[in-house]
Amino acid sequence: MQEDLKIALIQSSLAWENATQNRKNFTEKINSIDEDVDVIVLPEMFTTGFTMNANGNKETMQGETVQWLLDMASKKDVAITGSIIVEEEGAFYNRLLFVEPNGVISTYDKKHTFTLAGEHKVYKAGDKKLIVDYKGWSICPLVCYDLRFPVWARNTEDYDLLIYVANWPKVRVDAWSTLLKARAIENMSYCIGVNRVGLDGNNYEYSGHSAAYDVLGNRLDNIEVGKEQIEVITLSKSHIKTYRDKLQFLEDRDSFSLK
Template sequence: MKIATVSFNSVWENKKANLIHLERIVKSLKYKADFVVFPEMTLTGFSVSNLDFAEDFTNSDSIRIIKNIAKENQINIVFGMMISKGVNRYNSCIAVNRNGEIDGNYEKMHLFSYSGEDKLISCGNEVKSIPWRGGWGLSICFDLRFPELYQKLSKENLILVNIANWPKSRVSHWRTLLNARAIENQSFMIGVNRIGTDGNELAYEESSCIFSPTGDKIEPVEIADEIQLFDLNLDEAIEWRKKFPIENDRRNNIYKKFYN
């Protein structure tokens, strides 16, 4: 299966410019990729303080545009944006299929209190998987530091995804945690991070990558600007889980006591 990761350089708080750039990238991948994954808050950058950027999930112009882009180019798209549901606002990861339909919407569960994100938006409370080939488990940025989420997701998914705005100053943590999540869950771990500098003067470096279920960094088959194209063989995860069935040795009944 062909998956493209896009180390998107989001224009700060400029949805129009980012939607134009997103469409240009997706068009360039038509007939080349089955899936394309963009970073957290693709359309604005990590601007959680400006709550006016949240769009009503059931009546979003941006989502409607991306649905059309997916359908026109016959590509499944994962992207991030701030949405609203009633009075609540969420940092969301949305999966749109090639027919222009939403297959999943994950609302960030672990909010980044270090930046004050938890004071501004609501946290999600639902683990989200989508029924794409192999099963895909969704997560966002800071979630990566909480392995329990990925243990849950890996039970029904061979592919785990984290979309992020992870600063250059902590990028070694990003790579290490992505690798660990792949190894401990025997899953493909896709991490997609932005590049450039945001409106808070935080710098980001090219660090989008995919780790295999055995923990090896997978090399892209093609690279073009912000885009890396990968060809994944899901049988690798299936066979590795059979060959080295570490899940059988988990002590879930004991672990539950840790959280009481």
């Protein structure tokens, strides 16, 4: 088990529906990280922006972006996570990938598709929560709109870290910031959210507000609003153990099952 886990949060603008340009952009950003990190977190739909044009931007699990992730993870000896558009068996998914340097790929299909934008009409919702065991850390990665549904994120697995990747627009960003902090506090878990910046092809503005919180809801990062930025933070297992042992709030959580 690794005591500390170093995470790089990449808050970035995205080129609209241009996977080649976005891969180039993130290659440069990842290569600019001059310290050893364990996990790199990219935004939701990091190759395209949040588009409903799935057919025009679809990839497969054997496609260029998955191969790029495998190559970058291996080259930098780091796990990389973010979501892309994947077509599988005739259906489109907003699929989060957690790619480890040894070539292992874990996937999570966004459960809560964003009905306000019609995402539910284009993308098939997932129904399985993902818990990744990486370097002795138990990690639960989720996608954007999932943040509004605390039951789905509830820490019944005793995970250590909750990650949200997002394209969360500026107009509702107060909810994003408030709920990220709440998820950390209620689950006694580190909680990280990585959101994009800039304008998308539908002229929606994104201000970032990417952030990292400890189990008490204390802010750990210094990411600036509205700017492209890479922030590296260090998480500690002893911090989790200290406050879970002292406060024991998770011992009083409700027992339930999802149907």
